[in-house]
Amino acid sequence: MFIATFGIFGMHDIVQIGVFLLALILLTPPLGAFMAKAVNGERNFLTPVLGGLEKWLYKICRIDPDCEMDWKSYLSAVIAFSLVGLVVLWLLQVTQAYLPLNPQHLPNVSWDLAFNTAVSFMTNTNWQSYAGETTLSYFVQMAGLTVHNFVSAAGGMAVLLALIRGITRKSTEGLGNFWADLVRMTLYVLLPLSVILALILVGQGTVQTLSGYAHATTLEGQKQVIAIGPAASQIAIKQLGTNGGGFFNTNSTHPFENPTPITNFFEMLSILLIASASVYTYGKMVGSPRQGWVIWGVMLAVFCVMLGVSLYSEYNFHPPYVSTPSMEGKETRFGVTNSILxxxxxxxxxxxxxxxxxxxxxxxxxxxxxxxxxxxxxxxxxxxxxxxxxxxxxxxxxxxxxxxxxxxxxxxxxxxxxxxxxxxxxxxxxxxxxxxxxxxxxxxxxxxxxxxxxxxxxxxxxxxxxxxxxxxxxxxxxxxxxxxxxxxxxxxxxxxxxxxxxxxxxxxxxxxxxxxxxxxxxxxxxxxxxxxxxxxxxxxxxxxxxxxxxxxxxxxxxxxxxxxxxxxxxx
Amino acid sequence: MKKHIWDSMKMLLAMTVLTGIIYPLAMTGIAQIVFPKQANGSMIRINGKLVGSSLIGQNFASDKYFWPRPSAVNYNPLPSGASNYGPTSDTLKELVEMRRNNFIRLNGLPSNTQVPPDMLYASGSGLDPDISPKAAELQIDRVAHARHFDAKEKRELVRLVKSHLEGPQLGFLGEPRVNVLMLNLALDTLGVTRK
Structure with missing residues (x-):
């Protein structure tokens, strides 16, 4: 009477993977070309909108974006920025009870968990020893975690830019300016993409509110406290910035973090998008797109092989006490293929x-x-x-x-x-x-x-x-x-x-x-x-x-x- | 280094204001205007009382309702959670065998019924709102029986379940599924119109 589901890898799965890879391939050159301009301070289509803000940021921070740094100076700027970020993020967590936007009155985070989380977000790792909905206030999620989602990603890009400049420049000490790289990557690439993704997510059901948790009485009369919060804005950059630290404990399995197959598609695409595009950017910056495409081809080839092995294992191997692929830890709306992809x-x-x-x-x-x-x-x-x-x-x-x-x-x-x-x-x-x-x-x-x-x-x-x-x-x-x-x-x-x-x-x-x-x-x-x-x-x-x-x-x-x-x- | 520390503090402050305060608040503002229902959690109110969210699964134990998937946190969202049992876990094996037996016995199904895996295994979030179409189908007899439906009413019930079947989004994304809470809400109104 109903269509069968789960268990067999078929055309439906191949189409989903195919469309995903196609979208990635099609978006890589235009975004890569745009990034090559934007992160190097060249005029691009967003300059009329964001150029003024960029200049203003340099002005209030009293930074000369054209001041070249040698590798040691660049490194010390990276380390100084990371260190300051680490300390501030740790402080925000251990004092969150005294800070605003904490509608659930969550207590201060313990010193060691705060250390782990601060290091985790500052290093672009985003390991979750914390459970977002029962540990962190909205303020820490926004002004702490979200900020590091942006700057740790931009910082990673900055270091890559320095390395590329090392390859392309001759007989010089200068590798560019860390602050300019950080600001441009954040402003022109991460922020606009995050705004777009966040809106797609909210439209599909990802929450974005400052209200406290909702108290429901279920159909069978039980109490259910439903955790909500300003999630979409953080999830967007968490996916785009190769961060990954969830707003909620169970990350993007949570229906408020990843409500539908459409959000799943865009969140998944965002995971690879900028990293993939930056290989194209590399080809552009070294003056030979082929150099970029060879590396990109290596990445895609390894990706496809690994995906194939994982899908094969998940569809074909299971303990003898069952006869179907496992759905343990998987969500119904995503099924096996989307989980493995x-x-x-x-x-x-x-x-x-x-x-x-x-x-x-x-x-x-x-x-x-x-x-x-x-x-x-x-x-x-x-x-x-x-x-x-x-x-x-x-x-x-x-x-x-x-x-x-x-x-x-x-x-x-x-x-x-x-x-x-x-x-x-x-x-x-x-x-x-x-x-x-x-x-x-x-x-x-x-x-x-x-x-x-x-x-x-x-x-x-x-x-x-x-x-x-x-x-x-x-x-x-x-x-x-x-x-x-x-x-x-x-x-x-x-x-x-x-x-x-x-x-x-x-x-x-x-x-x-x-x-x-x-x-x-x-x-x-x-x-x-x-x-x-x-x-x-x-x-x-x-x-x-x-x-x-x-x-x-x-x-x-x-x-x-x-x-x-x-x-x-x-x- | 000292200058870099000083610059870092200014830069972090600027970035915090921009990406940590202006950006999330702006997104909240836009979301609340453009998508107020979704942004606040797709909540469902009946006669002004909050009964849950269409995106968050909830417990159903009564025979009169369709049952959701097993949940490692018993559908308590504070915090969401999974079992994290691996495929060689003793406990998982016992749980799966128990769930299979219970599902077959409580739904009055033949003992060789292939129980769909979503009813054997707990979800990743512990809050999965959906079950597979097959899992819904296998519960129809039990629900109809518990509600004392006659043949005509049972046909209505089948139609109701079919109308709650969601296919892949855009025709190709994701898996077919049935939202348990939405189905059960509709089921209650089916009972009301009958009387």
Whole structure:
């Protein structure tokens, strides 16, 4: 009598994925081209509207946007801004009871949770140890979290711009001005897109109000307190800025955060949009769109493979006691395909928002999420930071290719020497080292193990996921792990700081060194970096680095769990 | 560094005013004017009394109503939550088997009925307002029986359920579903007109 639902992957699912990828591909060039103009201070179609505001911001902050910074000065501006942001956000949380817009009279946040959340938003991670609707006041959500959603994304983009300028400029110290990059990215890119997305969301049912929670009496006479708040404005930038920290505890599974398949589509698109467009921006800025498209192609190829593996696992593997794909942690309106498409998008970028609970996915789908983050968020990745990390991989690939053919490696006319390679290796490996050390500590200590929600190998996956997510500045979770403890709040805070700032030091050090160099014209011995061959080499390097670093722990977690699940073993 | 700290404070303040106060307040203003119902939570009032939100699921235990999906937080939105049980969890296995048996027994279904997975597994938010069309279909007999419907009334009930079936949005986005609260509200009015 009714149409069947769930369980079988069919045309309906292929169409949804196809339309999604098509929309991403079509929007990438125009947005990328616009960003290349806007973030570099060139005149664009928004200048008549926002140009005055931009100038006014420089004026009241007494900043000269044309004052060039060398790499150390740029780095110190990034760190100073992050530090100030961290302190202020921490203070807002621990004093929220005395601040306005707190209709539920929520108490001050504990010092360690406030530290975790402050680090989390400042580093663009947006790990949620907090439950928005029962922990944070509207004021903290707006003036604290929303602000950091903007500036941490803009800060990531700024660092990428500095790295690109290092590649394109010759014999100079200057990498641009951090404040100008920050302001332009926020004003011309993030803010307008957020306004559009927020309006789409509200139209579909996402809440946007300053009223207190609603008290309902259900049809069966029970009391239900319905949490609401100024959510749409925050969710828009949370999706666009690869942030991912939810207004509500369950993030974009919550019907007020993601009410319909339409909002789901736009929220999902927003996860990848700017990161994807910034690869096009890169091609434009280095004067060769092909350079950008090769990197973009690598990203899309890896994305599609990871998506395919995760879908295959979720549709085909399940414990013997059921005969259909699992709907645990999934919402009816999204079903399996949209949940897995979101899962892949949110973990390849450093977004970390969720529309289904990753903890309840099949082991190989969980593995896909883990591996996506273990690449170091280079498949589209976080805004700015994703492509910047990818460029470190590009330098390593150029170096390895150079070793193979016995020539001095060069990239876009710049010689790649020991210093750049060392810095790239540090930037690429630091998060991995942090992940493994912290996971090891948590796996053998009582305080680490007491947070577990699942036994057996899945327990190890929960811990591994938490530290991977933090070091990759992702923020999604195997949310069964109860991380709101002093141990996890602090270790994860450190993990996030390492994952954000060690790579940033590497990007900027490489940028400074490259900017200083002369440009050498390409010769017959130059290994071309705008070909499919280079793309394959790049994929190889990325996979080898992630696989060698993490294969043992993945074998002990999700891989062994996969076989135990098929055998019907439970814990 | 000192200058950078000073500049940071000014810049953070400016950004806070712009993106943390003006932006959310402006969006709130626009939302309240253009989409007042949605912006305030798509609330449903009956005779002035708030009975819930069409987007937030609520508990139904009585045989006279269609039942929602299992919820890890028992449909209490403070805070929303999921079970987070993995596929090799003992507890999940027990829960699924219990839910399957209960669903079959309480709906008077043949013991080999394939219970749709949305009725076996808890949702991600714990507040999922929807169930699958199949899950609604399998409950029709029980609801009709509990409400002492005759054959004609039961046909009306089937029509009612069908009219509450939402297909994919724009014809291709998302899964077909039935909003439980909206269906149950309509079900109550069906009873009233009958009397």
């Amino acid at each position: 979101w899962e892949t998008a949110t973990t390849v970028t450093s977004n970390g928002s969720v529309n289904s609970m990753h903890d309840s996915l099949t082991p190989l789908s969980g593995l896909v999420a883990l591996v996506n983050m273990m690449y170091g968020e280079v498949i589209f990745g976080g805004i700015g930071s994703g492509l910047a990390s990818m460029l470190l991989f590009v330098l390593l690939t150029v170096f390895i290719a150079g070793l193979m053919v016995g020539r001095t490696p060069e990239y876009l006319g710049k010689k790649i020497e020991a210093y750049e390679v060392k810095m790239s290796v540090i930037g690429v490996l630091a998060p991995g080292v942090a992940i493994l050390i912290f996971t090891a500590i948590a796996s053998v200590t009582k305080v680490g193990l007491s947070a577990l929600n699942n036994g057996g190998p899945h327990g190890l996956s929960e811990i591994l996921y938490a530290f991977t997510s933090c070091a990759a500045n992702n923020g999604s979770a195997f949310a069964g792990l109860s991380t709101n403890t002093v141990f996890y709040n602090i270790t994860q805070g450190i993990d996030m700081l390492i994952g954000r700032f060690v790579p940033i030091v590497a990007y900027l050090a490489v940028a400074g060194s490259l900017a200083n160099k002369k440009s050498v014209p390409p010769s017959a011995g130059t290994f071309p970096t705008d070909t499919a061959l280079f793309g394959f080499l790049l994929i190889g390097v990325i996979i080898i680095v992630a696989a060698l670093t993490f294969f043992p722990v993945l074998a002990l977690g999700p891989i062994v769990e996969h076989f135990l699940m098929l055998a019907g073993k439970t814990f």
